[in-house]
Amino acid sequence: MNRIWALVKMDLRNSFRLSAFKEKIKNREDIVHIIIVIVALLSLLPTYYLLVSGLSNIYDIYLNIGQKSMFLLTGILLSQMIVLFFGILYVMSKYYFSSDLNILVPLPLRPKEIVGAKFVSLLVYEYITVLPILLPFIIIYGIKTDVNILYWLYSLATIFFVPIIPLCISSILVMFFMRYTNIGGRKDLLRTIGYIILIIVLIVFQLKLQSISQRAIVDEDFLYKLITDSTILVRSLGIVFPPSMWAALSLSNLSDISGLLYILLFVAVSILIFFIMLFLSDRVFFKGLIGNLEVSTSGKGAEVRLEDFQRSxxxxxxxxxxxxxxxxxxxxxxxxxxxxxxxxxxxxxxxxxxxxxxxxxxxxxxxxxxxxxxxxxxxxxxxxxxxxxxxxxxxxxxxxxxxxxxxxxxxxxxxxxxxxxxxxxxxxxxxxxxxxxxxxxxxxxxxxxxxxxxxxxxxxxxxxxxxxxxxxxxxxxxxxxxxxxxxxxxxxxxxxxxxxxxxxxxxxxxxxxxxxxxxxxxxxxxxxxxxxxxxxxxxxxxxxxxxxxxxxxx
Amino acid sequence: MLKLENLSKSYGKGEIKAVDNISLEVRPGEIFGFLGPNGAGKTTTIKMIVGLLRPDNGRIYLDNIDVWEDPLKAKSKISFVPDTPQVYDKLKGIEYLNFIADIYGIPADLRQERIEKYLDIFQLRHAIGDIIGSYSHGMRQKLVLISALINDPKLFILDEPMVGLDPKSSYNLKEIMREKCNEGKIVFFSTHVLEVAEKLCDRIAIINKGKIIALGTMDELRQHSKEKESLENIFLELTENE
Known part of the structure; x- marks a missing residue:
């Protein structure tokens, strides 16, 4: 664990250029530069504000049909799906194409230590991505609903664990993907086509689940259920990605023990999947990686024709x-x-x-x-x-x-x-x-x-x-x-x-x-x-x- | 003629003076060696000449063109070989050379003649159709050298060019430097290898802590030194006294 931590520290220092940043804030020109970037970022705020105020209306709609927990599910599901889909590219690049691998692989480190460290540094990025999306949902729900301190505690746990399961799934998918596409010749092309297919399959899979779950709830006594059960929508639609459902249910069932059980389930499964991912990484990571860093040559010398010299x-x-x-x-x-x-x-x-x-x-x-x-x-x-x-x-x-x-x-x-x-x-x-x-x-x-x-x-x-x-x-x-x-x-x-x-x-x-x-x-x-x-x-x-x-x- | 006038560059808040008010002139047909210990300001000076670092003070002229006032015109007469041969590793060797030739606007027949000439000299023809990512350090170094020779530069400027080259290529490079100088071009290079400087250079400047502490032909340097034998002794004497 110590070694993973040392790797994480080095990685974060390098990725965020922390050491260079300390130097930067001493220089006046650089400070002007930083201020302009902050202003540019602030210019995004009006659009962001519009989106957030739109969210507030969505809360009201769910409240009116007595399904306000759906609001939480929407936020959590959205965050987790974004991590899952963007995660695939992040993971592929971070685990397989970053230049520090040339230094890390020859060191006496186990694959799971390298993967563990890279996972944690990616997680930091994911928090930065997820917070602007998830926080408005959590805060709007918290303010508009009469919640107690328990809600904010559960929220903290939710925010902390939200990216873990999807990022683990991305990691596992990518590691197997790279393992089985690591076959000589045109592997870059193979991987790109594979990636496009993978994304489309994932989306089709999600849509199929959605349509099944939607069909399941539209039956005769659906309206009756809707009135009597305030979490029916969450429990039906949450099937698409159960972890999101658990988190949403824990935050909406604060008053009874099921809230606690759901958050425990959410946390426990997150931790479990993390360790499964580490376990698998020890077995497949290097198989997808070794040979990946090498660039193949044609051996006999790729042919260069006369025209190649004259192409202007x-x-x-x-x-x-x-x-x-x-x-x-x-x-x-x-x-x-x-x-x-x-x-x-x-x-x-x-x-x-x-x-x-x-x-x-x-x-x-x-x-x-x-x-x-x-x-x-x-x-x-x-x-x-x-x-x-x-x-x-x-x-x-x-x-x-x-x-x-x-x-x-x-x-x-x-x-x-x-x-x-x-x-x-x-x-x-x-x-x-x-x-x-x-x-x-x-x-x-x-x-x-x-x-x-x-x-x-x-x-x-x-x-x-x-x-x-x-x-x-x-x-x-x-x-x-x-x-x-x-x-x-x-x-x-x-x-x-x-x-x-x-x-x-x-x-x-x-x-x-x-x-x-x-x-x-x-x-x-x-x-x-x-x-x-x-x-x-x-x-x-x-x-x-x-x-x-x-x-x-x- | 290459002319540096009162050139200065400092880093941080002006605390570290990497180059401190240096002036020198290099004439056409001259091989000029730029010597100094690590961190003396060699690379900083070179980067200012080629347009990679803006000087805090002073001016740089190549054939009376101010390098920083009219960069396009100046750069079309300069070729630069950096100390680390970092190039687009997803391009093929030939694609990189063609890219450079396109930018300099070298006509097709001329580029073919020059590329083929230097590919043979540096024995890189066999790999020219491969992706640069598959090249060894030395091969990349050769590729960068060839790309720098395509436009037949007026000023050929090299930062530690012998590092990473095999003995034969290193010999060939020295021949090319001599050839360029015979054609009336300027060759300006930095090096740690004192024998190379001693044998090859028409004039030498020794820089230490950002200041030029000696400038002249080998003979002139000897006259100013107590240890009159080799450049190594002169170098050690001068840089240690500082």
Whole structure:
């Protein structure tokens, strides 16, 4: 245990750059920098406040149907699902692709000590992710319901244990996944496809459970049960993920012994799964890891043809191609960027895919009669993917230790912008194609839709990409030891998403207001003009930020 | 001509002066050796020349171009080889070289000629189609050297270039440095290996604690020293007296 603790301390010190931070707060320029980041984060607060006040209304709805414990289940379930799904990538990157493995593996450490330490440091990240989601639920429930001190005590235990079970499940899934995909040759590709399938299977599994549990409660005496039993919804829907149900039931049954029993069950199972995960890690971790760190060579020397020496392109095309190659060949980047733009549109139509024929037909008719709206939402969706794909908002961070190359070469900032935006557009194109496929499945794809969504979607991806790039150029995260840190655990992604979402929301609102007043094609033209104009304005700002950062980094 | 004027750089709150008001000139056709103990300010100086560290004070000119005022123009004449060969490990060797050539805008036929020439000199042709991640330290070092030679730089600047190279490559690199200097280019490099500096350099600067404590040809350095034999003795005498 001592060794795990020593590893955890080292890992946290390294991940959060605690030692460097102490130095930073002595320097005036760095303090200004930190203040600007705090201000940028504060700008996310209005959106957050809106969401939280929306939650308060949801509480009232559940209260009215006498099922206020459902409110707790929603929060806890949401937190645990987020940990489970995001956990898969976090775990894969932290356990298998971080550079400290080269140091840790040769040390006389047992696999479970390495995994245990990495698990605990990931847990710290998970608390940071989960707290802003779970706390509003717990606090709103606590304030609006007459609770005693026991509620807050149980809440503490709940918050502490909430990420443990899902993170253990992610760890176990990933360890077996890596164990059985650790087979020579194209394992990166195999793993990426496997990852996309794994995520879709997990979601399908969740949806199936949901529909089963929903069907189960809709019977004749459901209404009667609803009135007499204040936890019927939680106990029926909580089957989707029982641990969330236990936590919700413990917090809503404070007055009797079952509350205590449920929290004990929740804690005990969490601890048990943690030890099962450690036990399994001793057996499978190294089998997935060894050989993973090696990079295979072709042995006989990969063939280089004459054309390879003569391939010349413009600087910005060279930058774009370099970006795309790095994205495709680094599994974590690939899963986050291209994986994201493939998964998100598919996941959106999954519920319909699995629903009954009647509701699909209903939806198809609805979409057919609102073709313009479908196109507009499609454009908004693609534009939003321009941020969610993370390509631009981490483009400089991903350079990491290779940043010296970008800084010593004579690269015009304009080429930097064009090349990096181009790489994002290439990724976006994949997303657009998948969206076309999804819409076609729903019978909502028209020739006009193909053009509108394609053209406006790409035009809209430019300003959102530029927003992400401004944030990332302003404060690139260059010191990382595993690629996941550059991509997902990068605050720049969150800040870009916040600002980008406001931008899209603004344009969406404008389009909505104009819809009844002017012709839809005029609206398309207005949107296109806004995209182009904002691209040009952002371009100028971005150029300055890049020039400044590339010159002043130390 | 490379000209450093009153160059200073300090870290922290100005407490640690890494480079303290140094000035020097390196003429075309010169191999210039930059010597000093660990932490003397060699790498800091080099980083300021190539655009990786902004000087607190002073100016750097290459052919009368202020490196920090007109960085694009200056950088197109400079090639830099850092002390650790950190490069994109997911690219293939040839892809990296083509990327660098694209950025410098080297036409296809010229790049082929240069790439093939240096691949043969450094015996890296067999691995050029492989992912850089599979390279050994020395192979990466060679790749960075080749990439730095593609644009036929006016100023070839190297930080500890011999570290990690096998004897043959190290010999070849010295030949290339001599060749560049014969073509009227400037070769500026830092090193710990005093014999290399002694045999190769036209002029030498010894830096210690951020200050240049000796500057000149080998003969000039000998004249100022009591221990007149080897550079090693001069170096030890000078750096210990500080």
């Amino acid at each position: 392109s413009l600087p910005y095309v060279a930058i774009a191609m370099k970006e795309i190659k790095m994205l495709i060949r680094t599994p974590v980047y690939l899963m986050n960027s291209i994986g994201g733009v493939i998964i998100v549109p598919i996941v959106m139509i999954l519920p319909f895919f699995m629903g009954d024929q009647e509701s699909i037909n209903l939806l198809r008719n609805l979409l057919k009669n609102n073709q313009q709206l479908v196109n507009l939402i499609g454009v908004g969706f693609i534009t939003l993917l321009g941020i969610v794909n993370n390509v631009c908002s981490t483009t400089f961070s991903r350079e990491g230790k290779n940043m010296w190359i970008q800084r010593t070469l004579p690269i015009d900032p304009r080429d930097q912008i064009k090349g990096r935006i181009l790489s994002s557009i290439i990724v976006q194109t994949v997303g657009i194609i998948v969206l076309y496929g999804s819409l076609a499945y729903l019978g909502a794809l028209t020739l006009e839709g193909i053009f509108i969504i394609g053209i406006l979607g790409i035009l809209g991806s430019i300003p959102t990409g530029e927003i992400g790039m401004i944030v990332d150029a302003y404060r690139p995260l260059l010191h990382w030891d595993n690629p996941q840190r550059a991509m997902k655990q990068n605050l720049n992604v969150l800040i870009s998403m916040g600002i980008g979402a406001l931008y899209i929301l603004g344009i969406g609102l404008l389009a909505y207001k104009l819809m009844d007043i002017i012709n839809i094609f005029v609206i398309y033209i207005i949107i296109a003009l806004i995209f182009i104009l904002s691209s040009l304005i952002l371009y100028r700002g971005l150029k300055k930020v890049i020039e400044m950062t590339l010159a002043n980094l130390e």
